[in-house]
Amino acid sequence: MTNIISITRTQILQYFKKNMIFCLVIFVILSCSAGCATAPYKAYSGPDLPRDKVAKIIGEIKTGVYPEKITITGVDNKPTADFFYPNIVYVLPGKHNFTIKYKHSNWYASGNLWLVASEGKSYTIKSVIKGYNILLWMEDSETGEAVGGITGSEDEPGKEGIEREQEVERLQSEKQQLEEQKSREADIYSKSYAINVKDQRLSESEEMLRTLESDFEQEKKAKDALKTELASKEAMVTQLQERVKDIESNILHLEEEVARYQDETKGLEDKLLALKGEKVTAEREIGQLKSTYEDL
DSSP states (O other), rough: OOOHHHHHHHHHHHHHHHHHHHHHHHHHHHHHHHHHHHHHOOOOOSSSOOOOGGGEEEOEOOEEEEESSEEEEEEETSSOOSOOOOOOEESEEEEEEEEEEEEEEEEEEEEEEEEOOOTTTTTEEEEEEEETTTEEEEEETTTEOOOOOOTTTTTTOOOOEOOOOOEEHHHHHHHHHHHHHHHHHHHHHHOOOHHHHHEEEEEEEHHHHHHHHHHHHHHHHHHHHHHHHHHHHHHHHHHHHHHHHHHHHHHHHHHHHHHHHHHHHHHHHHHHHHHHHHHHHHHHHHHHHHHHEEEE
């Protein structure tokens, strides 16, 4: 009996020893994974530049029971890593394309965004769940203003557009719920008070919806007007630039004419001096001839 107990204890110690080593290995791997996943990526060649000379792109991380994380898998069609993708990258000023990976619990989504980055600025990649879709956009980290847009599209969806879309959808959903509730209450209750209240809420929701749609149309018209005005000003600038070029060309031509006239004037002045010299010489010779004639 003693031998059996001794053997059993030895096996138990060996079991815990093996599993302890395995747990340590797993812990080290997870630690390395976490370190690799959060390491910033430098999306340019050469030495590290000062912070005020580059732009910082940050993928938003939301903690909680169901954490959400945004990583950047590529910059300008170049991968940022082989496996553990960063959520922070540094880029040079200018336009860049970013490949985004969104993780929520055990499922993923991906997208592509573009941004014209400014030196010294920080930008945050934000997300919101809409039904079965994930909306991704970029914001200025300091002001919260939506920047950039979806790669390959002229539209630039930002925070304001998403919130307006959510508000319209919420009002439409509320309208539908109120209509259904009104129908049920009309069948159950004979009192008109509850129906009038629901009608009023429905009218308010419809009015808010019309107001939002009107604001959206006005913003669209204002944007189109600004585009037209900008195009007109750009055309005026082009015309002025061409006029300046013509004036510069005329000035250059006049300067060449003035230089030529100056050269001709200098030549005439030299000839005049020569003629004056010849005149003095001739007068001297005439005087000598007169003197000789008088002597005779």
